[in-house]
Amino acid sequence: MRILVLGGAGYIGSHTVLQLVRAGEEVIVADNLSTGHIEAVPKEVIFYKGDIHDKAFLDDLFKAEHIDAVIHFAAFSLVGESVVKPLKYYDNNLCGTKVLLESMVEHGVDKIVFSSTAATYGEPENIPILETDRTLPTNPYGETKLAMEKMFYWTSLAHGLRYVSLRYFNACGADSTGSIGEAHDPESHLIPLILQVPNGRRESIAIFGTDYDTPDGTCIRDYIHVTDLAQAHILAVKYLANGNASDVFNLGNGVGYSVREVIETARKVTGHPIPAVESERRAGDPARLVASSEKARKVLGWNPCHDSLEEIISDAWNWHKNHPNVFGK
Ligand code: UDP
Numbered sequence: 166m167r168i169l170v171l172g173g174a175g176y177i178g179s180h181t182v183l184q185l186v187r188a189g190e191e192v193i194v195a196d197n198l199s200t201g202h203i204e205a206v207p208k209e210v211i212f213y214k215g216d217i218h219d220k221a222f223l224d225d226l227f228k229a230e231h232i233d234a235v236i237h238f239a240a241f242s243l244v245g246e247s248v249v250k251p252l253k254y255y256d257n258n259l260c261g262t263k264v265l266l267e268s269m270v271e272h273g274v275d276k277i278v279f280s281s282t283a284a285t286y287g288e289p290e291n292i293p294i295l296e297t298d299r300t301l302p303t304n305p306y307g308e309t310k311l312a313m314e315k316m317f318y319w320t321s322l323a324h325g326l327r328y329v330s331l332r333y334f335n336a337c338g339a340d341s342t343g344s345i346g347e348a349h350d351p352e353s354h355l356i357p358l359i360l361q362v363p364n365g366r367r368e369s370i371a372i373f374g375t376d377y378d379t380p381d382g383t384c385i386r387d388y389i390h391v392t393d394l395a396q397a398h399i400l401a402v403k404y405l406a407n408g409n410a411s412d413v414f415n416l417g418n419g420v421g422y423s424v425r426e427v428i429e430t431a432r433k434v435t436g437h438p439i440p441a442v443e444s445e446r447r448a449g450d451p452a453r454l455v456a457s458s459e460k461a462r463k464v465l466g467w468n469p470c471h472d473s474l475e476e477i478i479s480d481a482w483n484w485h486k487n488h489p490n491v492f493g494k
Contacts, residue, residue: 167191167231168402169274171217171265172238173210174201176347177280177336181236181395183207183345188399193230195222196239205345217261220268227272234276234402235269237262240310243353244284244449247306258309262316270324276405277317278398281330281413283387283454285311292421293457296332296413303449314413327411329401334387334417334456336394338477339484346484347391356388356478359428360485363437370439372424374446377453383424385453387417390471390480400465414465417456418472427474434478435486 168185172178173194178201185192186207194206197216206212211230215222217239226232240258241247247254262279269277284307285300302308317328337356339346347357361367375382397416422430425441432439461467471477 179205
């Protein structure tokens with residue numbers, strides 16, 4: 166199969182590209198490199214620099230390459246930024262995806278797997294969260310991802326395209342070789358921020374809120390290894406290639422860890438004391454977000470196997486300690 170990975174130079178995109186290459190698939194990557202890193206794209210794949218808003222770019226690409234399926238990661242993903250700059254998120258995540266869909270329909274490319282998010286649920290009604298639970302996003306990031314899902318739904322009905330939407334919980338970790346990993350600028354995610362302490366880039370880690378209704382008072386999240394996420398994308402492409410219907414799947418471990426537990430595990434893995442400072446709650450953080458991924462396991466045959474927090478943090482640390490200032494810098 167020839168698979169086009171849009172946003173394949175980003176964090177989850179580059180790990181998926183690597184897994185596809187290892188599985189012997191033909192991979193074409195396109196990325197505008199606004200947040201991605203060219204160093205994260207394996208040398209053996211065909212790379213196009215371009216933007217999904219650019220219809221001529223996409224048309225030329227679909228004409229030049231015979232694409233069987235698209236995996237779409239080309240979106241902005243920072244919750245905090247989306248609140249401050251909502252239109253940036255509507256423009257990229259929705260307007261860009263609209264152009265992509267137009268081009269796919271025109272060129273008869275009829276299968277797409279794309280990144281959605283736990284942020285589509287907002288404050289959860291039940292734990293663990295099921296795909297059928299209420300979706301009520303509390304920020305523009307989640308709102309644009311939910312709107313993308315709906316755009317795919319209506320486009321699929323009108324034009325026969327089929328899609329899989331993957332709602333990720335907390336993506337983390339790095340490829341076990343340590344060759345690629347997480348590299349956001351600015352960084353806002355818990356595990357890479359914690360690892361900046363043993364890396365000598367920050368003095369301490371702030372714990373955002375210690376008065377939540379959880380056993381140790383800190384927020385609980387479902388941390389899922391990026392390599393397991395990458396595997397789910399490959400299974401989703403195969404699911405569509407086998408003629409199955411469009412659907413939505415949660416991707417998480419089904420196990421929640423508190424902020425304190427994550428910090429404690431990082432201390433164990435790195436051997437560094439990692440001082441923690443108790444701080445105010447961060448706006449918009451639900452106390453608990455834990456996925457039910459039973460559907461992905463049953464329907465896609467997904468079997469996340471890097472599911473211990475210690476392995477996740479060890480792999481992340483293996484990457485961060487060797488790349489303290491990200492890719493070769
Ligand atoms: N968090 C924290 N200190 C930080 C960054 C994050 O206590 O410096 C907490 C945050 O409030 C949340 C959890 O860690 O409860 C995971 O946050 P992250 O931003 O990694 O992912 P999110 O759950 O927001 O997608």
